[in-house]
Amino acid sequence: MANKTPLKVLFVPILGEGHVNPCIGIATKLVADGHRVLFTIDNDVWRTKLAAHGIETVELATSNETKGTAIDMDCSAQFMLSLGKIGGASAIEKARYESYAAEFWTKYAQHLDTQLARLLPAIRPDVIVVDQLVTLPAVVLSGIPCVWCWSAGPLMMLDDERTPPGESGLSATGDPKLWHEFRQLVRDVKIEKWRAFNDWVVGRGCEPLTEHRFHNSSHYLHIYGYPLELDYQDIRPLGRNYVRFDNFKRTERDVTFAVPPVLAPKPGALVYFSFGTLCSVDVQNMRRLVAILAKSPHRFIVSMGPKHKEYTLADNMWGAESVPQIRVLPLVNLVITHGGLNTVTESLHFGRPMIAMPVFGEQYDNAQRLHDKSFGLPLDAYKCSEEELLAAIETVLNDRAMADRLAAVSRRIQSDNSLAKVSQLIEDFVQNTRKYV
Known part of the structure; x- marks a missing residue:
């Protein structure tokens, strides 16, 4: 200086x-x-x-x-x-x-x-x-x-x-x-x-x-x-x-993360599931969503939140109370999020598609904006059915046009810095x- x-x-x-x-x-x-x-x-x-x-x-x-x-x-x-x-x-x-x-x-x-x-x-x-x-x-x-x-x-x-x-x-x-x-x-x-x-x-x-x-x-x-x-x-x-x-x-330069051994050898795409600190305290809904995701052929890294001891993950999942999101995002193929601003902007930084399931506040706006701009799909966090959530995962994972758009956005964001x-x-x-x- x-x-x-x-x-x-x-x-x-x-x-x-x-x-x-x-x-x-x-x-x-x-x-x-x-x-x-x-x-x-x-x-x-x-x-x-x-x-x-x-x-x-x-x-x-x-x-x-x-x-x-x-x-x-x-x-x-x-x-x-x-x-x-x-x-x-x-x-x-x-x-x-x-x-x-x-x-x-x-x-x-x-x-x-x-x-x-x-x-x-x-x-x-x-x-x-x-x-x-x-x-x-x-x-x-x-x-x-x-x-x-x-x-x-x-x-x-x-x-x-x-x-x-x-x-x-x-x-x-x-x-x-x-x-x-x-x-x-x-x-x-x-x-x-x-x-x-x-x-x-x-x-x-x-x-x-x-x-x-x-x-x-x-x-x-x-x-x-x-x-x-x-x-x-x-x-x-x-x-x-x-x-x-x-x-x-x-940047979190001093933090490291690797795909946990319990998930690494398993088949399927890798999905990050996080509802943040606040939204994840609704344990009943977290249990409901985890039960649905347990039926997916894909693997899930779960940021479980402060109530992590009150629900159990399925065999296709690994999770902790908090995970180093900045290090997880580059490793995954899809993000399932409550639509919090930090998760949305960080996912776009790495070019990751999202399923946004807003619960309150600006999360509703972010979910709608992602949908308007074709960077993800919105779903109701409480009313989505098993069929809707599992189908949305497959739709987003297989949307090559969305992946190409997100890759271009990621390149632009990282280049502009x-x-x-x-x-x-x-x-x-x-x-x-x-x-x-």
């Missing part, structure tokens, strides 16, 4: 795997380029994981609102199960519960904001990177340049009438009337929580929020990981304070903030 002053970069992510891992992908590039990186954390598990990447940590106090955000996400998962957010209801049925989510995240933000107001003057970072769902007044009032990383996907990042609403699973080529109905339902359900949060934000000394939005987008440089081939920029171009990357994939430019972007943002916001 010759002739450059190292930056002190503070990351403030939601403390769940789906948010922290993309931030690690960004942070490791900054560390490699000579910058000092710190993460706010709330438990020792994160400290150990981050230290392995040369990342320092700042301890946060926990509260009733933050206990569910630890690495196992158990409290959040159980809450979502009890609410029906994780379950067989449709996206629009789950949208009716958005007021509960809004209440959780606004209370979480208020607790976090109190701590940041105390910590920021002591840390004195040159730039802050947040991966949150709602604004943090302490960050706004600090005057420190802020980058907002959107690991929740582009439709959650920007609610634009020209695109389907986030978390709807509606197609970008579908009926705009359906977009409007879904968007209005969510706005109506969340409006009282928004008003209360807006009053609090104004009371903290910030300007009022844009109606129905939980942050003022003009204050930040927004970055998001979503491959060009999936993105919506052809429908709604973005302003100068939005920058797209293909993904925020970690967009994440390599993230340090330069953040450096330029700190030096020339007005160029972006």
Whole structure:
């Protein structure tokens, strides 16, 4: 980093795997380029994981609102199960519960904001990177340049009438009337929580929020990981304070993985099956899906999740609570996923076709987008039959045109290596903030 002053970069992510891992992908590039990186954390598990990447940590106090955000996400998962957010209801049925989510995240933000107001003057970072769902007044009032990383996907990042609403699973080529109905339902359900949060934000000394939005987008440089081939920029171009990357994939150079001996000699394609940390806690549904996959002639590597001791895999499977996904993906022929953003973007990086079975949130949007762009098939995670799932596996594995499209996308993504430019972007943002916001 010759002739450059190292930056002190503070990351403030939601403390769940789906948010922290993309931030690690960004942070490791900054560390490699000579910058000092710190993460706010709330438990020792994160400290150990981050230290392995040369990342320092700042301890946060926990509260009733933050206990569910630890690495196992158990409290959040159980809450979502009890609410029906994780379950067989449709996206629009789950949208009716958005007021509960809004209440959780606004209370979480208020607790976090109190701590940041105390910590920021002591840390004195040159730039802050947040991966949150709602604004943090302490960050706004600090005057420190802020980058907002959107690991929740582009439709959650920007609610634009020209695109389907986030978390709807509606197609970008579908009926705009359906977009409007879904968007209005969510706005109506969340409006009282928004008003209360807006009053609090104004009371903290910030300007009022844009109606129905939980942050003022003009204050930040927004970055998001979503491959060009999936993105919506052809429908709604973005302003100068939005920058797209293909993904925020970690390198995990020190991690190795080989096909387990129990699977290596067996016939059939190799399939990776993962429902992530949260969706896999529905043990009853995991058992159902495993029972179906047991009848497939193919082999399965299974990321079993935190409830791994509560169900058993079949003879054509190997699994563990967590597997090194970055190392597994290059080895497999197909990915069966809940449609989480990290798995989708990482699978595309390696050119792997997907069967996406969304459960909540932006997973619905990712599954639909994969289908729209012919990179995979969507299936209902709870209602798909044995025949449907087994047939979908054969269809995707034998689709040569899809394989060729994905190979081309993978070559383009790996050639562009967009994440390599993230340090330069953040450096330029700190030096020339007005160029972006």
